[in-house]
Amino acid sequence: MIKANPYYSDLSANYLFQEIAKKIKEFKEKTPDADVISLGIGDVTQPIPLACVEAMKKAADEMASASTMRGYGPEQGYEFLRQAIVDNDYKARGVDIDADEVFVSDGAKCDVGNIQELFSVDVLVAVPDPVYPVYRDTNIMAGRKIEFLPCTKEAGFSPAFPKSKAELIYLCSPNNPTGAVLTKADLAAWVKYAKENGAVIVFDSAYKEYISTPDIPHSIYEVEGAKEVAIELRSFSKTAGFTGVRCAYMVVPKVLKAIGGKGEEVFLNAMWSRRHSTKFNGVAYVVQRAAEAVFSPEGKKQVREMVGYYMENARLIRETLAAKGFTVYGGIDAPYIWLATPAGMTSVDLFEKLLNEAQLVCTPGSGFGQCGEGFVRLTSFGSRENTLKALDRIGKLAL
Ligand SMILES: *Cc1c(COP(=O)(O)O)cnc(C)c1O
Numbered sequence: 001m002i003k004a005n006p007y008y009s010d011l012s013a014n015y016l017f018q019e020i021a022k023k024i025k026e027f028k029e030k031t032p033d034a035d036v037i038s039l040g041i042g043d044v045t046q047p048i049p050l051a052c053v054e055a056m057k058k059a060a061d062e063m064a065s066a067s068t069m070r071g072y073g074p075e076q077g078y079e080f081l082r083q084a085i086v087d088n089d090y091k092a093r094g095v096d097i098d099a100d101e102v103f104v105s106d107g108a109k110c111d112v113g114n115i116q117e118l119f120s121v122d123v124l125v126a127v128p129d130p131v132y133p134v135y136r137d138t139n140i141m142a143g144r145k146i147e148f149l150p151c152t153k154e155a156g157f158s159p160a161f162p163k164s165k166a167e168l169i170y171l172c173s174p175n176n177p178t179g180a181v182l183t184k185a186d187l188a189a190w191v192k193y194a195k196e197n198g199a200v201i202v203f204d205s206a207y208k209e210y211i212s213t214p215d216i217p218h219s220i221y222e223v224e225g226a227k228e229v230a231i232e233l234r235s236f237s238k239t240a241g242f243t244g245v246r247c248a249y250m251v252v253p254k255v256l257k258a259i260g261g262k263g264e265e266v267f268l269n270a271m272w273s274r275r276h277s278t279k280f281n282g283v284a285y286v287v288q289r290a291a292e293a294v295f296s297p298e299g300k301k302q303v304r305e306m307v308g309y310y311m312e313n314a315r316l317i318r319e320t321l322a323a324k325g326f327t328v329y330g331g332i333d334a335p336y337i338w339l340a341t342p343a344g345m346t347s348v349d350l351f352e353k354l355l356n357e358a359q360l361v362c363t364p365g366s367g368f369g370q371c372g373e374g375f376v377r378l379t380s381f382g383s384r385e386n387t388l389k390a391l392d393r394i395g396k397l398a399l
Contacts, residue, residue, distance in 0.1 A: 005141070006143075007140060007141055007142065007143040008141060010140050010143075011137055011140050011141065014133070014367060016348075016364060016366060016367040017367050019348075020348075020351065020363070020364060020367070023351075023352070023355065024036070024355065024361055027355055027356070027359075031359075034359045035359060035389075036355075036359045036360070036361060037359065037360055037361070037382070037386045037389060037390045037393075038360075038361040038382065039317070039360055039361060039362050039378040039379060039382065039387075039390055040361045040362050040363040040377070040378070040379065041379055041381050041382060042176070042363075042379060042381070043243050043381060044237070044238065044241045044243055044310075044381055045381055045382060045383060046241060046306055046309060046310070046383075047241065048240060048241040048242060048245060048290075049240055049241070049293070049294065049298075049299050049302030049303055049306065050298070050302060051293040051294075051296050051298040051299035051302055052240060052242075052245075052290040052291070052293045052294060052299060052302075053290070054293070055289045055290050055292065055293035055296075056245075056286050056287070056289060056290040058289065059285055059286040059289035059290070060286050062285075063285075063286070070285040072281060072282065073282045073283075073285055073288070074282060075276050075277040075280055075281060075282050076100075076102075076103050076104065076273065076276060076277070076282075077102065077103065077104025077105075077249065077282065077283065077288060078104075078285070078288050079099065080288075080292055081104055081288045081291055081292050082099040082100075082102040082104065082249075083099050084292050084295045085099075085102050085104075085234075085249055085295075086098070086099050086102060087295075088295040089218075089219075089234065090219065090221070093218055093219060093222065094222070095219055095221045095222060097221065097251055097253075098254065100254065100269070101251050101252060101253050101254055101269060102249050102250075102251055103249060103250045103251075103252060103272060103273075103276055104247065104248075104249045104282070104283050104288060104291075105247075105248050105249060105250060105276075105280070105283065106246045106247065106248070106283050107235065107237065107246050107247075107248045108204065108206050108233045108234065108235035108237065108248040108250075109134055110248075111233050111248060111250045112132075112134045112135060112138060112170075112202070112204065112233065113134060113138045114275070114279075115202060115231060115250070115272075116138050116139055116142055116144070116168070117142075117275060118258070118268055118271050118272060118275065119167075119168055119200070119258070121142060121143050121144060122144075123144060123167045123168050124144070124145055124146075124147060124162075124164055124165065124166050124167055124168070125139045125144045125145065125146045125147070125166065125167075125168045125169075125170070126146070126147045126148075126149055126159075126162045126166035126168070126169045126170070127139075127146060127147075127148060127149065127169075127170045128148070128149050128151050128159040128170065128171070128172065128175075128369075129148040129149060129150055129151060129159075129368075129369035129370060129371040129372070130151060130177055130178065130365060130368030130369040130371055130372035130375075131148070131170075131368055131369050132172055132176050132177075132204070132368075133368070135170040135172075135202075135204075139168075144168075147162050147163065147164055147166055148369065148370075148371075149161070149162060150371045151175075151178060151180070151371055152371065153329065153340070156180060157175065157178040157180035157329065157338070158180065158182060158186050159171065161189075161193060165197050165199075166197070166199060167197065167198065167199045167200065168199065168200055168202065169190065169193075169194065169199055169200070169201045169202070170201075170202045170204065171187075171190060171201055171202070171203050171204065171220075172203075172204040172205075172206075173186075173187075173203075173204075173205060173216075173217075174205075174207040174208070174210055174211060174333045174334035174336075175207075175330075175334060175336070176206070176207065176334070176336060177336055177338065177363070177365065177368050177372065177377040178329060178330055178336065178338045178375075178377075179329060179330015179331050179332070179333070179334035179335075179336035179337060179338050180329065180330060180334070180338070181211065181213070181216045181333045181334065182216075182217070183215070183216065183217075184215065184216075184217050184222065184223060187203075187217055187220055187222075187223045187226070188223045188224070191220070191223050191224075191225055191226045191229055191230065194229035194230070195225065195228065195229055199229065200229060200230070200231065200256070200258070200268070201220065201226075201229055201230040201231070202230075202231050202233065203219075203220040203230050203231065203232045203233065204233045205218060205219060205220070205232060205233065205234055206233065206234065206235045206237065206238050206239075206248075207238055207239075207333075207334050207335065208234065208239070209238065209239035209240075209303065209307050210238070210307055210310075210311065210333055210334050210335055211333045212311070212332060212333055213332065213333050216333055219232060220232055221251070221253075227253040227255050227256065228253070228255050228256065228257075229256070230253070230256075231250060231251065231252050231253075231256070231268070232250065232251040233248070233249075233250050234248060234249050234250070234251075235247075235248035235249075236248060236291050236294060238335070239294070239303060239307075240291075240294045240299075240303050240306070241306060242290075242291070245287055245290060246283070246287060247283055247287050247288065247290070247291045250272075252268050252269045252272045253269065254267065254269045256268040256269060258271075309384070310335050310380045310381060311335070311380065312384070313335075313380035313381075313382065313384060313387045314331040314332075314334075314335055314336075314337060314380035315331070316387060316388065316391060317331060317337050317378055317380060317387065317391065318331040318332075318337055320391040320394060320395065321337070321339060321394065324394060324395065324397070324399070325399065326339055326340065326342070327339075327340040328340070331380065335379055335380045335381060336377055336378070336379055336380075337377070337378040337379075337380070338365070338375050338376075338377060339362070339375060339376050339377075339378055340374060340375055341374050341375065341376065342399060346364075346366070346373060346374070347364035347365045347366040347367075347372065347373055347374060347375060347376055348364050348366065350362070350364075350376050351363075351364045351376060353397075354376075354394075354397075357397055357398070358390070358393035358394060358396075358397055359393065360390050360393060360394070362376040362377065362378050363376060363377040363378075364376055365377060
């Protein structure tokens with residue numbers, strides 16, 4: 001028989017999340033009349049901005065005529081979208097990025113999964129704990145060693161620096177699952193670490209649109225010198241409700257260098273361009289037109305309204321829980337609330353209490369890593385009606 005990639009055997013099945021799904025299923029079977037509300041959803045629920053829907057329809061109509069139809073587009077993304085990204089997401093915040101440094105893709109998850117290919121298998125990887133599991137699992141699949149960086153409440157859930165010399169570092173701000181953000185000083189310290197250790201940072205800012213605190217960086221490139229050490233991931237999924245539409249982008253600066261197979265200097269932008277055009281044929285034209293519309297005046301207004309809707313949910317969740325005596329983190333610059341379990345309760349204990357006594361679903365923090373123990377993740381992606389109903393039940397809960 002053919003030998004399989006051996007590293008897949010190193011992936012641990014997420015027993016906890018399987019266990020949780022089973023418990024929810026059993027609860028629903030046992031109490032079929034219960035109105036179970038999920039505060040655990042990691043997907044958006046509100047319609048995507050109308051400006052994007054209209055742009056998509058217009059682009060679909062162009063496909064109906066031979067003179068305006070589009071076939072294969074540029075692998076890296078249409079110039080109109082890359083330029084709109086550069087002007088609106090970077091220049092407007094004082095960051096100078098070239099359109100050639102932007103690569104449009106069908107999702108930040110795929111970008112996270114694919115970018116590790118550019119690095120040697122013996123590179124030591126550092127990922128935060130708790131973690132968005134894709135950073136960890138894609139590197140396990142490739143056979144790399146991983147150091148976990150504890151994110152403790154004492155440190156404001158900012159990851160600790162690696163004990164070993166890490167060379168590929170994943171950072172996520174605003175953070176999924178903790179809702180914490182990294183300050184400019186935090187990011188400057190990571191840029192300094194990367195320079196001193198010849199490391200590359202993969203910075204995931206999928207939730208940048210949710211930042212409300214002034215001075216919190218939306219981009220790692222707001223830090224001086226970051227272009228020499230960082231790749232940045234962005235997505236239209238959470239910023240414009242594109243989870244089902246699929247569009248994201250990655251910035252690979254042209255100055256970013258590594259050591260090639262013959263000891264020579266190689267440029268990651270050129271390598272990624274080669275990889276992208278070999279293995280990818282671009283995002284659908286209609287989708288790129290929809291993404292472009294995010295930056296139109298109506299699109300921007302509608303995105304602000306959508307984000308405002310979720311963040312009002314977040315505020316309600318945070319304040320109701322705090323008034324009930326819970327300790328809550330996040331929910332200010334991110335759609336996630338990181339709720340500390342009451343003394344003596346594990347993540348799973350609180351999950352079970354909320355399910356059995358209030359018919360509410362949350363995500364146990366221990367599923368995201370050891371340092372997630374003692375917390376559960378709540379999301380603000382539900383409807384207002386369900387969020388209010390859920391909070392009413394929490395208010396009545398006996399603690
Ligand atoms: C949702 C999410 C993404 C976005 O993934 P897409 O594939 O673009 O939908 C990226 N990173 C994190 C941390 C996320 O939670």
